[in-house]
Amino acid sequence: MIKVGIIGSGAMGTGIAQVAATAGHPVFLYDNNPDALSRARQSLEGVMQRLVEKGKLEAEAAEGILQRIGYVNNLYDFEEAGLAIEAIIEDLGVKKGVFEQLEDVVSEECTLASNTSSLSIASIAAACKKPERVLGIHFFNPAPLMKLVEVIPAIQTAPEVLNQSLGLIRSWGKTAVVAKDTPGFIVNRVARPFYGEALRILEEGLADTPTIDWAMTALGGFRMGPFTLMDYIGHDVNYTVTETVFQSFFYDPRYKPAFTQKRLVEAGYLGRKSGRGFYDYREGASNPEPKRDKKLGGQIVWRIVVMLINEAADALYWNIASRDDIDLAMTQGVNYPKGLLQWADEAGIAHCVDTMDRLYDEYREDRYRCSPLLRKMAKEGRGFYQG
Numbered sequence: 001m002i003k004v005g006i007i008g009s010g011a012m013g014t015g016i017a018q019v020a021a022t023a024g025h026p027v028f029l030y031d032n033n034p035d036a037l038s039r040a041r042q043s044l045e046g047v048m049q050r051l052v053e054k055g056k057l058e059a060e061a062a063e064g065i066l067q068r069i070g071y072v073n074n075l076y077d078f079e080e081a082g083l084a085i086e087a088i089i090e091d092l093g094v095k096k097g098v099f100e101q102l103e104d105v106v107s108e109e110c111t112l113a114s115n116t117s118s119l120s121i122a123s124i125a126a127a128c129k130k131p132e133r134v135l136g137i138h139f140f141n142p143a144p145l146m147k148l149v150e151v152i153p154a155i156q157t158a159p160e161v162l163n164q165s166l167g168l169i170r171s172w173g174k175t176a177v178v179a180k181d182t183p184g185f186i187v188n189r190v191a192r193p194f195y196g197e198a199l200r201i202l203e204e205g206l207a208d209t210p211t212i213d214w215a216m217t218a219l220g221g222f223r224m225g226p227f228t229l230m231d232y233i234g235h236d237v238n239y240t241v242t243e244t245v246f247q248s249f250f251y252d253p254r255y256k257p258a259f260t261q262k263r264l265v266e267a268g269y270l271g272r273k274s275g276r277g278f279y280d281y282r283e284g285a286s287n288p289e290p291k292r293d294k295k296l297g298g299q300i301v302w303r304i305v306v307m308l309i310n311e312a313a314d315a316l317y318w319n320i321a322s323r324d325d326i327d328l329a330m331t332q333g334v335n336y337p338k339g340l341l342q343w344a345d346e347a348g349i350a351h352c353v354d355t356m357d358r359l360y361d362e363y364r365e366d367r368y369r370c371s372p373l374l375r376k377m378a379k380e381g382r383g384f385y386q387g
């Protein structure tokens with residue numbers, strides 16, 4: 001079993017350490033903040049204790065997992081690592097510095113991975129003397145529970161580094177999908193309209209937040225409505241992802257952020273964690289009821305879903321990932337009720353194109369441009385899984 005070194009013992013690093021140690025690897029967890037390291041240790045001990053109490057893990061197995069994790073305060077302990085995964089703050093300069101230092105310590109054979117959500121893997125790899133050993137391994141939060149892992153080769157990455165990493169991640173019981181090194185990879189790109197189109201519907205005054213959330217859950221089958229989910233993620237985090245994706249796509253209007261969300265961030269209404277977001281979570285607060293109008297609800301769901309389908313089709317068109325990986329990513333990374341390309345087939349490709357064209361005619365905005373792939377498929381009478 002190779003040794004796995006993890007840099008950054010925050011939410012993600014701690015979760016990834018648990019995953020790797022559970023799979024039997026000796027793990028080193030490093031952080032430059034000693035408080036973060038002790039928090040990680042406490043958190044992992046607590047998690048193991050709860051798993052044992054709930055009967056999900058034998059006490060002996062839990063003990064073994066904890067013993068396999070070493071908490072270290074310098075990178076020199078990474079000398080014997082076969083894989084190092086970086087999960088520190090999302091800052092390119094700081095990440096590059098860490099990769100440079102790492103390369104001075106690890107062996108020639110060690111694979112270097114970044115868990116970045118939004119930076120380009122090529123730019124991180126460029127900091128290394130052996131960029132062919134660098135790739136993105138993007139876990140979702142919480143890492144022990146979310147099955148999906150996006151694996152992202154940079155243009156510099158050697159094919160065998162990609163293949164070995166895919167094999168390793170799959171041996172950890174994860175669903176690994178391969179994504180091109182482009183902003184948002186698969187999930188954070190394809191999911192943008194789930195938030196963006198819901199915000200747009202709200203801003204246009206077509207429906208209020210409880211009604212949109214009700215439609216998306218009760219009629220659309222999503223686990224959480226967009227506003228409840230944004231409140232849960234935190235508007236600071238969700239807005240930053242949206243803004244970063246927008247900038248990284250050279251300001252493609254399809255990804256334009258919404259003022260409504262920006263104002264929430266500015267006001268400090270960050271969602272659940274601050275007690276207020278779109279909804280009020282303070283004690284004794286009451287929130288408005290949805291208007292349970294099935295016709296309006298159906299229109300809301302279809303407008304958001306067709307935008308998601310269009311985004312998924314475009315990701316396939318631009319070879320961001322394969323058809324199966326795009327559908328897997330959305331069902332396992334963000335628990336969508338159905339793969340979006342599967343959904344497109346069921347709804348009918350021609351119907352998707354008609355809706356996109358109707359939206360485009362109404363708004364005359366590039367945001368609503370139909371993916372060339374959908375249009376071509378409609379003309380040829382093909383589906384993603386049929387024909």
Ligand SMILES: NC(=O)c1ccc[n+]([C@@H]2O[C@H](COP(=O)([O-])OP(=O)(O)OC[C@H]3O[C@@H](n4cnc5c(N)ncnc54)[C@H](O)[C@@H]3O)[C@@H](O)[C@H]2O)c1
Pocket residue numbers: 007008009010011012013030031032033036086087088089090094098115116117118138139140141
């Ligand atoms: N939180 C998520 O939902 C999520 C999901 C997927 C990917 N990510 C990505 O994972 C990475 C980590 O995110 P997080 O949410 O765990 O952050 P976090 O703030 O919880 O933890 C980051 C940790 O890195 C440490 N750190 C900062 N600079 C360091 C350095 N130079 N050397 C060593 N340690 C350093 C900090 O002390 C902190 O403990 C980011 O790149 C983020 O984009 C986050």
